[in-house]
Amino acid sequence: MIRFLEVKTTQRTEMVNIGRQVRDAVLASGLTEGAVHLWSMHTTCALTVNESADPDVARDMVWKMGELVPHHEGSYRHGEGNSDSHLKTSLFGPGLSLLIHRGDIILGTWQGIFLAEWDGPRTRSVALRISS
């Protein structure tokens, strides 16, 4: 089963928690053991799992990524001015494979599922496949 989640972002760079949407899709599938695979349909936003309890964690991560890979650099040649967004996407990665056990996603206590927006604000699409 393939479906697509829609995710609206509100800033140029931010991490948006999509855990509820993913979990709802898993629960709706009725599958109790298996995997859910997520795929960003874009080249300037990524998917990752990290702490969702304290929003300062995501804020610090986004800030530091901006320090490491600044928006503007004289040596970038790509005309759209978002080469940083492309690189950040490959650094975090475009896909996630999560495990389903006893009807729920296997996640640690502090783990949340995020879309990492590196060139927003935009409306993003995430493909989702649940398999046994």
Next chain:
Amino acid sequence: MIRFLEVKTTQRTEMVNIGRQVRDAVLASGLTEGAVHLWSMHTTCALTVNESADPDVARDMVWKMGELVPHHEGSYRHGEGNSDSHLKTSLFGPGLSLLIHRGDIILGTWQGIFLAEWDGPRTRSVALRISS
């Protein structure tokens, strides 16, 4: 089904589009719904998905990775002089799981599949498994 793709690279660091090879393998399998998993058999080249329309995107990404993780650093101890290549490989990641839907790989408009060469030129091997 496991098969191995051969990829020849021509520079020390570059991103090589392997989308045609991967798509050909998917089409040849005849599978219409499922997943294709790719795995780099090496510790100094990675796999990623990013923009394939404008070659300057890959060029900028490779350039910036060289700024972040330079080839030579006084503090590296590994005798082969390619510690940067190893780190870049873990940053981009050695594997990809792509979804197959209606007989083709699910990719966004701008997404292409790349082998990221971090210590070439070499002939590289990528394991590929298609599963339903």
Next chain:
Amino acid sequence: MIRFLEVKTTQRTEMVNIGRQVRDAVLASGLTEGAVHLWSMHTTCALTVNESADPDVARDMVWKMGELVPHHEGSYRHGEGNSDSHLKTSLFGPGLSLLIHRGDIILGTWQGIFLAEWDGPRTRSVALRISS
């Protein structure tokens, strides 16, 4: 089948080879063709594959990650003082999907499976699922 591997780390940042534990689980499953999926249950340690022959490779990688993303920065807001660990975890990634062929994991000559500890020492848990 889901099981959990326990991994004890001894330093704040290090790469711990978990290949034997993963391979033992694969061999015990008796599965000859399929995949093994690994998932870190934590937000401050990651999973990766890289060279296991020369320990200086992992040492250099951990050192350089500390240069890129230092432990302390004035601009971090997260109160626990481990924002660097969270970012390093998303950069390496929390999960791995490895292929099983002819009863063993498909790995290149130099590839070893590592837990990348970014905020130890701790006892870590890695979820493992083997599927055909």
